[in-house]
Amino acid sequence: MRILSKLTAAAAIFCASTLMAQAEQVKVGIAAEPYPPFSSLDASGKWVGWEIEIIDAICAEAKLDCVITPVAWDGIIPSLTSKKIDVIMSSMSITEKRKKTIDFSDKYYSDNGYTIAGPKGVTIDPTPEGLKGRILGIQVSTNAEVYASKHFKDSLAEMKTYQTQDEANQDLVAGRIDAILASPLTIDQFMKTDQGKACCEIKGKVANDPEIFAPGAGAGLRKGDTMLKEKINAAIKGIRANGKYNEITKKYFSFDIYGE
Template identity: 65%
Template sequence: MKTILKLAAGALIVTATAFAAQAQTVKVGIAAEPYPPFASPSASGAWEGWEVEIAMAICAEAKLDCEITPVSWDGIIPALTTKRIDFIAASMSITEERMQTIDFSDKYYNTPTVVVGAKGVAMDATPEGLKGKILGVQVSTVHENYAKKHFGATAAEIKEYQTQDEANQDLAAGRIDATQADSIALDAFLDTDQGKACCEVKGTVADDPDVLGLGVGFGVRKEDTELKEKLNAAIKGIRENGTFEAISKPWFDFDIYGG
């Protein structure tokens, strides 16, 4: 009888442990800085935006109990590797450099990179077009790396900012000549009254997959292969069942998944 009771107790412990593991909250790391239309805090403080909705749809499809966890952008990879968060959903491009430290899911969107500058100022998104210009970029992004590689020799300065919004504000104020970022993020700026008044798209930069990456994916720890597989299956699932399109349609008039 004692043996049976011990076995039963052991089974209950195993079952309880398994249940606790299943119920564990998965912390989804997003950049704490507003990055519309992907993620921004509402008036109530709740985070909203296309990427937030996609991340939560992925969690629902993968049957994960997820919690949005804002982290400073320049500390988001360390937050992942030290297990403060469980995966990154912050418009992070899949690059070889980042894959030396972390792994990625399959891509869930891919959009062009553009240069935006002041209206009436002649320039384009080439080294010659940005000759002598001050170009603002967000620090620790593929855009910073791209600008330094392709425009560093001709631009007067590659100025770094902690957030893209700070670069946009300096552009509007005339403290820099142009900024480079994802086309969707800069479209959101150009749709504001301030953006409409001051600035315009000067062109799309020439592609460089080695720097700009192969689209945007969810960042995961290298050892978390099971979570990566769940995320990949969920990305495929919401694209096949129409959820991805249903979420995207109110935000964009084109296919953000990209080529």
């Protein structure tokens, strides 16, 4: 009887230790639409990119078993609030409007405002007057859409929205729109492609609007999910301190993406 009790106790300790060793599983929501160099599918169907590697690094640092879960961008916040996913890590800007619905971690990179790009040889100033009568392409449900609606809508012939930035880029290449508005990071990657180099050029940054421009992109969390938020914040600090953040970033960017 005593031997059985010892065996039972040992088994209980082993099971408890095993459960403690297992990482907490977290469904990380990303936009199902490609957003290179942050996230896109490779030839084998695997999600790759700067943000995917940062997610992996944050989850490893926080000892979380993260499962990448693609969700349509315009439904990603409802997916979080309805508990279909546990966190959003998809270049989501930290804005006051979004903070009314969800919470955010500390930033893990900066947006740095917005940039206009258009065809080579065509004068387009990044102002309401410079865009007068033009067709501007923008990804739907982004801060770029909010900015354009506030500052450019009355000047434009049309503000055309797209489910993905790539669709907007392709319409610019095809001449179906006159310009695109997106983050400098996104525009920079487009301008590095063969199509971007051949057709287009950066026209300049739009004027600052502190009510719209966010301090950066952060992980979106459900209100009250304090424990997960603390783990992610600590992990962001951890990978920046141990050099992992810079190691990943250097593979994709030639400049400081984190900002001040």
